[in-house]
Amino acid sequence: MIEAKNICKRFGKLEVLKNINLQFNKGECIALIGPNGCGKTTLIKSILGMVLPNSGEIFFNQKSIKKDINYRKHIGYMPQIGKYPENMTIGQIISMVKGIRNNATLLDESLYQQFEIDKILQKRMSTLSGGTTQKVSAVLAFLFNPDVLILDEPTAGLDPLASEILKEKIIAEKAKGKLVLITSHLLSELDDLVSQVMFMQEGNIVFHKTVETLKKEAGVDKISKAIIQVLKLPKV
Amino acid sequence: MNRILKYVIVDIVKNKIVLAYAIILALFSWSTFSLEDNASKGLLTLLNIILLTVPLVAILFSTIYIYKSSEFIELLVSHPIKRSKIWWSLFAGLASSLAIAFIVGAGIPILIYVDFLKAFMMLSVGILITIIFVAIAFLSSILCRDKAKGIGVSILLWLYFALLFDGVVLFLMFQFSDYPIEKIMVGITALSPIDLSRILILLQLDVSAMMGYTGAIFKDFFGTSIGLVISFTLLILWIVVPFSISLIKFKRKDL
Numbered sequence: 001m002i003e004a005k006n007i008c009k010r011f012g013k014l015e016v017l018k019n020i021n022l023q024f025n026k027g028e029c030i031a032l033i034g035p036n037g038c039g040k041t042t043l044i045k046s047i048l049g050m051v052l053p054n055s056g057e058i059f060f061n062q063k064s065i066k067k068d069i070n071y072r073k074h075i076g077y078m079p080q081i082g083k084y085p086e087n088m089t090i091g092q093i094i095s096m097v098k099g100i101r102n103n104a105t106l107l108d109e110s111l112y113q114q115f116e117i118d119k120i121l122q123k124r125m126s127t128l129s130g131g132t133t134q135k136v137s138a139v140l141a142f143l144f145n146p147d148v149l150i151l152d153e154p155t156a157g158l159d160p161l162a163s164e165i166l167k168e169k170i171i172a173e174k175a176k177g178k179l180v181l182i183t184s185h186l187l188s189e190l191d192d193l194v195s196q197v198m199f200m201q202e203g204n205i206v207f208h209k210t211v212e213t214l215k216k217e218a219g220v221d222k223i224s225k226a227i228i229q230v231l232k233l234p235k236v
Numbered sequence: 237m238n239r240i241l242k243y244v245i246v247d248i249v250k251n252k253i254v255l256a257y258a259i260i261l262a263l264f265s266w267s268t269f270s271l272e273d274n275a276s277k278g279l280l281t282l283l284n285i286i287l288l289t290v291p292l293v294a295i296l297f298s299t300i301y302i303y304k305s306s307e308f309i310e311l312l313v314s315h316p317i318k319r320s321k322i323w324w325s326l327f328a329g330l331a332s333s334l335a336i337a338f339i340v341g342a343g344i345p346i347l348i349y350v351d352f353l354k355a356f357m358m359l360s361v362g363i364l365i366t367i368i369f370v371a372i373a374f375l376s377s378i379l380c381r382d383k384a385k386g387i388g389v390s391i392l393l394w395l396y397f398a399l400l401f402d403g404v405v406l407f408l409m410f411q412f413s414d415y416p417i418e419k420i421m422v423g424i425t426a427l428s429p430i431d432l433s434r435i436l437i438l439l440q441l442d443v444s445a446m447m448g449y450t451g452a453i454f455k456d457f458f459g460t461s462i463g464l465v466i467s468f469t470l471l472i473l474w475i476v477v478p479f480s481i482s483l484i485k486f487k488r489k490d491l
Contacts, residue, residue, distance in 0.1 A: 011490075045490075045491070048313075048314050049313070049314075050310075050313050050314060050490070050491045051490040051491070052488060052490060069316050069317070069318055070316050071316075072314065072315060072316040073316045075314075077314045079310075079314070083306075083307040083310050083311065084307055084311055085247070085305070085307050085308045085311070086307070087247070087250070088247075093311075096239075096243055097311075097315065099239050100239060100240070100312065100315050100317060101315060101316070102239075
């Protein structure tokens with residue numbers, strides 16, 4: 001579904017992505033992990049067309065994303081830090097995005113209801129706490145029933161209850177056969193979510209494995225432990 | 237396009253600064269015309285006020301507004317919208333609301349007091365100057381990632397066009413007054429949209445006679461219909477060139 005070929009990205013002298021090749025398919029749930037500044041967000045933003053790679057190409061359903069922006073209809077994106085126009089209310093933001101996407105498909109309002117957004121529609125974005133902003137981001141990402149969900153640190157800043165609601169939503173969407181791409185630093189959270197793990201370091205993909213092989217190789221039953229085990233092993 | 241444009245315009249109107257700008261322009265214009273008994277003299281006074289304030293408000297308000305819209309832009313780019321659409325909507329929203337403020341504030345009194353041809357000239361020049369400085373604001377804000385730097389560049393550009401450029405022209409005229417530089421001066425005025433506009437209006441007011449030989453050369457050039465067409469083309473180029481450069485830059489920007 002999503003394929004990247006030889007993606008390189010430099011910010012000035014800093015090489016953020018070094019020749020990235022990857023392929024994600026329908027029904028997969030991939031955890032994108034790695035230390036701070038390893039290029040996770042840059043990779044996600046390249047897929048979304050927010051960052052333009054210096055070289056290489058990204059394909060969505062075999063079509064290059066450079067020519068046609070309509071592929072973004074199929075993506076729901078939840079940014080790490082949602083930035084919204086400060087003087088707009090939650091209600092205005094949601095109706096504006098609805099107007100822009102303007103698609104006929106049935107809206108998925110389950111998160112909207114579970115987070116009880118209708119009670120805070122009148123609040124201005126500038127008055128919101130980080131967690132509430134994250135809730136708005138999550139609602140917008142899932143609202144249009146997209147085939148692909150890209151979630152950048154989805155649970156960071158959410159209270160335990162909201163975080164649990166979101167996790168259950170992700171599992172439900174994954175079960176529907178959607179492609180889910182998550183970055184997270186909370187490895188323990190990923191256990192019941194992901195089917196594959198992609199580990200990045202300094203702009204390179206160190207490994208991209210299914211959870212089963214990863215656990216088998218490390219001989220442990222938790223993703224978090226397995227990753228630490230694998231990283232401790234001498235480079236093969 | 238229409239939807240994003242609508243949001244931009246609603247946001248600018250809610251901001252109320254554009255409204256205050258229209259009111260201040262109206263105060264300037266009505267008081268100028270009621271103080272001067274001669275409409276031409278009134279227009280001359282108003283011209284000087286307009287050529288100073290309109291570019292300042294247009295460039296500063298637009299630059300700050302574009303920086304303020306960074307979140308709006310970031311919210312939109314991950315959705316299926318072309319980047320050029322976002323940029324065009326911002327430009328159209330800013331240019332149209334500032335131009336409408338100018339028409340409402342200064343346009344109505346000008347149309348009432350001044351005869352139609354001069355009023356028409358003054359209005360089109362005012363609208364063009366507004367759009368030109370909005371376009372320049374787009375260029376300076378896309379060139380500088382840093383907000384303080386971008387606003388600084390805009391202020392400096394305004395200082396240059398509104399004040400410094402005249403000084404440079406005067407200096408050149410005094411230094412080279414022994415040489416026949418009048419024709420070159422016509423070319424040099426094209427380098428500043430404000431001077432170009434000033435000359436266009438002055439020639440309509442028949443005060444060019446007071447500008448001596450240079451005035452006569454200007455009259456020879458700008459007074460003809462070809463001169464008029466060329467100067468309006470130049471003014472439009474002052475919109476097209478900065479905005480196109482900013483659009484190309486914006487399409488390639490990492491957000």
